[in-house]
Amino acid sequence: MxxxxxxxxxxxxxxxxxxxxxxxxxxxxxxxxxxxxxxxxxxxxxxxxxxxxxxxxxxxxxxxxxxxxxxxxxISTEPQQDFGARLRRAALAEVYEVRAMLEVQAARLAAHRRTDEDVAVMVAALAARRLASGGDDAAFVDADIALHAAIVAAARNPVLTDLFAEFAPVLREALVDLVDLLALRAADPATGEAAHASLVSAIASGEAEEAAGILDAELSATLTRLRT
The missing domain is CATH 1.10.10.10 (Winged helix-like DNA-binding domain superfamily/Winged helix DNA-binding domain)
Structure with a gap:
């Protein structure tokens, strides 16, 4: 033919x-x-x-x-899907489950490995997140992801950093939908501000388990709301 x-x-x-x-x-x-x-x-x-x-x-x-x-x-009639393609097809709760597994460990490592420069970047990102609370959902989500990216970078693990970079675009799309779906900013435009401030403080102080616990509680609470 x-x-x-x-x-x-x-x-x-x-x-x-x-x-x-x-x-x-x-x-x-x-x-x-x-x-x-x-x-x-x-x-x-x-x-x-x-x-x-x-x-x-x-x-x-x-x-x-x-x-x-x-x-x-x-050799096959079923094309392989790369990681990005799999993520784009994933349900919102599935994306959040993976996020929790990746970022909680990153926070733990960051508390052990952060440098003064890493802390300065996280503090600046936290301030930018607070400032972005006066903008629209997309701008706030971008600022939020930038803070979490700074935490992952402070873990000083190139593989983890690369995984997060691959994950971030799909995470951003999911978060914009999530903020709207759960009306997370309706009552509090800077939702999660206190928890994020405590997270950065714990990492800066080298409190690994405290940092991991704060982030795990924050992400688990959102995941529970997603499932219910």
């Missing part, structure tokens, strides 16, 4: 999607060798470099694998 020509731009994305559809649709079952670059380029009406990039994208999605000297073979 001919693949058909593609619109001129963006070629790589179109070629990738076209080939993905052929694989998922059963055109090339698992174990099948894909046509060569030249044949695919001719069928799709694109250059060989475009085909090469499209095949690379399919390989990253876990659909095909290149075997040296033999060609490119279909």
């Amino acid at each position: 001919p693949l058909g020509s593609l619109r001129p731009s963006p070629l790589v994305e179109q070629a990738t999607e076209h080939l993905r559809e052929q694989i998922l649709g059963g055109q090339w079952p698992v174990g099948t060798r894909l046509p060569g670059e030249t044949a695919l380029a001719t069928s799709l009406g694109v250059g060989r470099s475009t085909v090469r990039e499209a095949v690379r994208a399919l390989a990253e999605a876990g659909l095909v694998k290149s075997r040296q000297g033999a060609g490119v073979f279909v």
Whole structure:
């Protein structure tokens, strides 16, 4: 069956999607060798470099694998999802559960490892959060996440920092929805101010378990409201 020509731009994305559809649709079952670059380029009406990039994208999605000297073979008809994609599909309560696991430990580590500079950043972020309470929900959430990011950074664990950076965009979207859903700022625009101030103070004082306990209580309370 001919693949058909593609619109001129963006070629790589179109070629990738076209080939993905052929694989998922059963055109090339698992174990099948894909046509060569030249044949695919001719069928799709694109250059060989475009085909090469499209095949690379399919390989990253876990659909095909290149075997040296033999060609490119279909190895799956179920694309793998990256962490970001999984997060975007997660329910709000699921996102919050992961947040609690990640950030409570980060607060504990931060209390042990924070530097004077880390404390200064957290204090400034706390003040910015307080100031943002006079703005809209999105601005307040951004300030809140910045404070929590400063706490995670103070844990001095690059893997943890990278995980939070991956997590933050989905967390932001969830938090904006959460603030609206639970009307968290209706009575108190700076909701959680006292708890956050106590959290920063505990980390600055090196009280690891106190810091972890404060954050765990704060996040658990919100999670309980979500579930009920």
